[in-house]
Amino acid sequence: MTERDADRMGHLPALLSSDIASLKIDKWTNGDVRDFRDVMLATGLAKGTVVKRLNMIAANVEYANSEWDTTILNHASAKRIQRPEGADRKRNRRLKDGEEDELLRAASRPDGVFKHYPDAVWLIRWSIEQGCRLGESLSLRWPGYRLRQTDHFPRPREE
Numbered sequence: 001m002t003e004r005d006a007d008r009m010g011h012l013p014a015l016l017s018s019d020i021a022s023l024k025i026d027k028w029t030n031g032d033v034r035d036f037r038d039v040m041l042a043t044g045l046a047k048g049t050v051v052k053r054l055n056m057i058a059a060n061v062e063y064a065n066s067e068w069d070t071t072i073l074n075h076a077s078a079k080r081i082q083r084p085e086g087a088d089r090k091r092n093r094r095l096k097d098g099e100e101d102e103l104l105r106a107a108s109r110p111d112g113v114f115k116h117y118p119d120a121v122w123l124i125r126w127s128i129e130q131g132c133r134l135g136e137s138l139s140l141r142w143p144g145y146r147l148r149q150t151d152h153f154p155r156p157r158e159e
Contacts, residue, residue: 007034011053025061026072033075037084038140047087054081 011159015021020028020036033054040050057076064070075081106112107120114120126135 007124011049011056015053015056026070028073028075030075030080033081037081041084047084051083051087054078054083095128 006013018036019039020032023032037050037054040053041047054076056080058074058078061072061074061076065074103124104121107114107124109115123137126132127134130137
């Protein structure tokens with residue numbers, strides 16, 4: 001459950017401390033949820049974070065309706081409240097000219113952040129070549145596996 005720590009430690013307390021949490025959920029209106037959304041955007045939260053929090057509320061209402069036989073109108077549903085425009089953009093980050101060299105130079109500095117990790121430069125190069133994100137690269141496990149020249153890694157499916 002450690003992958004949900006951000007939800008448990010960040011999103012849920014933020015939801016519970018918001019103005020909308022003081023209202024009874026079956027008394028919410030579309031306007032209440034719109035105001036909640038707009039306040040989050042006005043405070044500078046990323047659009048993706050706002051969507052995640054709206055989706056968490058919508059999922060909880062759906063769960064209550066399906067498992068506890070309630071009939072709460074789901075005002076946080078995407079069918080009722082518009083999500084911030086541009087929040088569903090797919091991640092499309094590419095290195096710009098010179099960024100790879102700068103990154104590798106910084107990673108190899110003897111007094112830098114990676115000074116205790118001699119394989120950091122290799123991992124960065126490998127991750128760039130494979131198109132992996134940091135979490136994907138760090139989650140790889142190789143127990144008892146011997147890499148041969150003929151081995152290859154399947155490319156991830158394009159979304």
